[in-house]
Structures are given as C-alpha cells and as structure tokens.
Amino acid sequence: MRHVLFAAALLAAAPAFAQSPSIQVDLPWARATAPNAKAGGVFMTLTDSGAPDKLVAASSPVAGMVEVHRTVNENGVMKMLPVDAIELAPGTKVILAPGGYHVMLMDLKRQLKQGETFPLTLSFAKAAPVTVMVKVEAPGASGPGHDMHSMPGMTTAPKP
Ligand SMILES: [Cu+2]
Numbered sequence: 001m002r003h004v005l006f007a008a009a010l011l012a013a014a015p016a017f018a019q020s021p022s023i024q025v026d027l028p029w030a031r032a033t034a035p036n037a038k039a040g041g042v043f044m045t046l047t048d049s050g051a052p053d054k055l056v057a058a059s060s061p062v063a064g065m066v067e068v069h070r071t072v073n074e075n076g077v078m079k080m081l082p083v084d085a086i087e088l089a090p091g092t093k094v095i096l097a098p099g100g101y102h103v104m105l106m107d108l109k110r111q112l113k114q115g116e117t118f119p120l121t122l123s124f125a126k127a128a129p130v131t132v133m134v135k136v137e138a139p140g141a142s143g144p145g146h147d148m149h150s151m152p153g154m155t156t157a158p159k160p
Contacts, residue, residue: 022050023088023127028134029144030105031098032114040112041069042103042120042134043144046086046094054085054125055094060134062118064107071099080104085125098142112136 028044040063046055058066069080078099086101088094096102103120105112112118117133124130137144 025132027144028132030134030136032136032139033112035111038108040105043096048088048090053088056085057123058103060120063105067104069104070101
C-alpha cells in the first residue's frame with residue numbers, strides 16, 4: 001500500500017508532458033493505421049543529456065502490448081526484430097525512424113487516425129519514465145509533419 005501511494009504521489013507531481021531530467025523525447029509520431037490493423041509504428045528522437053541509459057520498454061493505452069523493434073535487412077528482405085533495449089549514450093541523439101529502430105504498438109485497441117494524438121510512456125533503465133503525446137501522421141508518412149509522398153510500409157527510409 002505504501003508504494004502505491006508513493007507512485008500516486010509521483011504521478012500527481014509530474015505534469016503530463018514532463019520530460020525526465022536526462023532523456024529528452026522529441027517529435028514523437030506514428031503512422032495512421034488501417035481500420036482493422038493490429039500493429040503500428042511509433043518514431044521519435046531520443047537525446048540523452050545525463051548518464052548512459054537504455055530505453056527498455058514502452059506502453060500505451062491504445063495497445064495491448066508494446067515492443068521495441070529494429071528493422072533489419074536480411075539478404076534483401078526487411079524484417080522487424082524485437083530488441084531488449086536501445087542504448088542511449090550521453091550527448092548522443094538516437095533517431096527512431098521508419099526502416100530502423102521503432103516502438104511497435106501491438107494488439108492495437110483502436111485505429112490510429114491522422115491528426116490525433118495518443119499517450120506513450122517510455123521506460124528507461126535509469127531515468128524516470130517519460131510520457132509523451134504521439135502525433136498521428138499520414139499512413140505513409142516518412143517523418144513528423146512531412147507530406148505523404150513516400151510509399152506506405154515500415155521500410156521507407158527517413159527523409160532529412
Ligand atoms: Cu516493428
């Protein structure tokens with residue numbers, strides 16, 4: 001009971017958009033999904049301004065399960081593989097983008113519609129969890145706020 005109250009106090013103290021002191025999350029975005037799709041990708045830029053850390057997990061009310069994935073090219077075939085963690089080094093940006101690392105929403109509870117936002121909580125090995133609002137872009141978007149000139153799919157290379 002004690003730690004439940006403690007957790008509640010922490011939540012009350014942290015505004016919804018609070019950033020943890022050492023990990024900054026910029027421009028979190030997702031691709032809109034088809035009406036019955038069960039999975040969707042979330043992308044963002046992580047900047048570690050503190051100690052070495054790792055992104056170890058994520059969760060969202062829109063998904064039954066969330067994994068951290070990496071897209072790899074195996075003999076010309078693009079595959080997504082779950083990873084245990086994404087290493088974060090101080091002073092270094094890690095870009096989660098189509099074709100590379102991404103947060104995978106699985107067992108989606110509803111369609112992600114372009115223009116809306118949804119919360120995503122990122123958990124780190126050391127830093128406090130960070131909850132961000134993820135902006136839903138077009139189904140084939142290649143980046144946050146970009147036009148939809150790219151082909152749909154998880155394999156599109158990010159545009160600068
Ligand atoms: Cu994936």
